[in-house]
Amino acid sequence: MLRLIACLGGAAALAGCGVEAATPDPEKDKTAIEAALRQWPTDFNAENVDGVWGLFAEDVVLAYPGGEDRNSGEFCERMQTLFNDPDKRYSYAQPDIRETLVDGDLATVKLFWTLTVTDPVGKVLDTGVEDGLDVFVRQPDGTWKIHVSHAFTK
Numbered sequence: 001m002l003r004l005i006a007c008l009g010g011a012a013a014l015a016g017c018g019v020e021a022a023t024p025d026p027e028k029d030k031t032a033i034e035a036a037l038r039q040w041p042t043d044f045n046a047e048n049v050d051g052v053w054g055l056f057a058e059d060v061v062l063a064y065p066g067g068e069d070r071n072s073g074e075f076c077e078r079m080q081t082l083f084n085d086p087d088k089r090y091s092y093a094q095p096d097i098r099e100t101l102v103d104g105d106l107a108t109v110k111l112f113w114t115l116t117v118t119d120p121v122g123k124v125l126d127t128g129v130e131d132g133l134d135v136f137v138r139q140p141d142g143t144w145k146i147h148v149s150h151a152f153t154k
Helices: 001-017 026-045 049-053 072-083
Strands: 058-062 089-092 096-103 106-118 124-138 144-153
Touching: 026 049, 026 089, 026 096, 026 144, 049 072, 058 072, 072 096
Parallel strands: 058 144
Antiparallel strands: 089 106, 096 106, 106 124, 124 144
């Protein structure tokens, strides 16, 4: 009987192993967030909708000066409209990431995006720079997604 109790006690102790949450690593998190931001223009320029959307949380709020805040559905519709425009091609350069701060399951990123619009033959119609501030939230699977994205025109 004592052996059974000892075995059960040992099994209970082993069952508790590995339950502890991993120690946060802000530098590793910063690297993951910045890698995702650098991947985004590649996905956008390839019109990879899943990749473009993959950076954003389902409950995202996207704010742009002079417009209404957009939710995930409105954002997806906007991307489809851009990608389906036969008269214009939109492309983003790599982001100019100025600062990434990570604190637990939240992070903020200050960055600049450069968007170029061309016609079907490649003539540049417009180039704009957006000053942005994104709030990332760690997801249950450990990935980071944008929860609030706020753009400012320059």
